Amino acid sequence: MQCQVCKKAQAKVHYTQIHDNQVKKVDLCDACAKENGINDPAAFALADLVLGLGASQKIEEVTTTTGAEVACKNCGFTQTDLKKTGRLGCSECYVTFAEALDSLLKNMHKGTRHRGKVPPVARRAMDLEAHIRQLETDLKAAVAREDFESAASLRDAIKTSRQLSPAS
Numbered sequence: 001m002q003c004q005v006c007k008k009a010q011a012k013v014h015y016t017q018i019h020d021n022q023v024k025k026v027d028l029c030d031a032c033a034k035e036n037g038i039n040d041p042a043a044f045a046l047a048d049l050v051l052g053l054g055a056s057q058k059i060e061e062v063t064t065t066t067g068a069e070v071a072c073k074n075c076g077f078t079q080t081d082l083k084k085t086g087r088l089g090c091s092e093c094y095v096t097f098a099e100a101l102d103s104l105l106k107n108m109h110k111g112t113r114h115r116g117k118v119p120p121v122a123r124r125a126m127d128l129e130a131h132i133r134q135l136e137t138d139l140k141a142a143v144a145r146e147d148f149e150s151a152a153s154l155r156d157a158i159k160t161s162r163q164l165s166p167a168s
Contacts, residue, residue, distance in 0.1 A: 001027050002027070003027060003029035004026055004028065005026075005028055005032040005035075006029060006031070006032055008029075009029035009030075009032075010029060011027035011028055011029055012028075012029060012030055012033075013028045013029070013030065014026075014028075015033070070096060070097065071096075072089055072092055072093045073092065073096070074089075074090050074092035074093075075090040075092065075093065076089070077089030077090070077093050077096075079097065079100065082100070128161060128164065128165055131161060132158060132162065132165070135154055135157050135158045135161065136158060138154050139151055139154040139155060
């Protein structure tokens with residue numbers, strides 16, 4: 001494909017712009033792209049696309065605060081690689097780049113810990129089992145302090161809760 005500006009060199013930069021619902025595409029050689037102020041696409045921080053706008057700046061901020069570029073001891077992946085690709089090299093990178101990833105994940109998600117989803121029926125069963133375990137703990141404490149009236153009511157509550165349990 002030929003450059004649409006100089007019509008001589010091979011087009012290596014393909015620029016697409018959407019403005020007012022109209023798509024404009026321009027194919028440029030490297031020299032014409034630089035003349036027209038279109039940056040080198042290799043320098044574009046893919047981290048901004050994958051992790052959200054501003055991600056590459058946050059990664060760079062952590063690099064400048066630590067003084068030296070951090071690299072994963074397992075795979076050799078650097079913060080520059082993370083900034084350019086928006087991906088990590090291996091599972092150890094999560095530990096290595098934890099400081100940079102922490103703020104990014106907080107902004108992208110509700111928190112930094114994955115809790116998963118639980119169906120409502122299973123959630124109720126889990127909550128009931130936790131309630132029964134708490135009652136059993138309270139029962140042991142009541143027996144230890146010889147509060148037999150409380151122990152009897154806790155025993156009855158455990159029995160009632162087990163009858164409600166779907167496992168029984």
